[in-house]
Amino acid sequence: MNAFIINHLLWFKAFHVIFMVAWFAGIFYLPRLFVNHAETTSREVAEHLKGMERRLLYFITPFAILTVLLGLVLIYAYGYSWFVSAKWLHIKLTLVILLLSYHGYCFKLVKTFQQDKNTRSGKFYRIFNEIPVLALFAVIILVYVKPS
Template sequence: MSALLIYKALHIFFLIAWFAGIFYLPRLFVYHAETNSEDVSELFKAMERRLIYFVSPFALFTLIFGVLMIMEYGMAWFKMSYWLHAKLVLVILLYAHFGYCYTIVKQFKRDQNTRSPRFYRIFNEIPVILLIGIIFLAVLKPAIGS
């Protein structure tokens, strides 16, 4: 069994675990933005905080094993893999989205949310769109830029 296959399996595992949180957290934001109850709001604050801290290590390990795979393939392969460059742009956008989730959690924690439930419904779709692009690029490896 090669190190590359181990890295790939762990990358996929942590990606799936991370995405469970990425898909659920903005849904919590929708419900939180809809509530007028202080008790329910406090419950959502706790759920959001616990969830983001629970899935954050998965984001880190997804990144670590992705980088290890690139290193295992080598820099010559990386330079020629234009599909991977496109995929990494989407991955950077995904990490930016996840980072913004931290900002939103803090805003809700301080009762400073100014966004509507509709905003969070749309925000919830961003990782879905990014994931579709990431998967298609990773599986199809199209000849981009050649």
């Protein structure tokens, strides 16, 4: 195992969590912008929301990438045998892959709104907004409780 990583493991963990929190702050807020965008009848408001959606998505994307990269560093630091035996981590990684897919789908939604082609209601985006909330609850429970 790399001595540098081991000596700085707590720093890697701290920044993993910091970047995750920053990512989730944005991934919670972006669908709320979609709700407002889907429900507005004002062209001026819609144009303003287009800019906010695009800027927010591009702002939080590096946080998602850094969260994943630091998570991989942590897995590497703990080693292969730990990875194989940590069944909770496999579930967490599945949820992270789903969250990354969700994040990627947000790019499609931003483009749809940019082109004024949205056909979904505010209610759809309210439900869509709950997906990362539920995923976060599950990830936190998995990380801290580590159910077997």
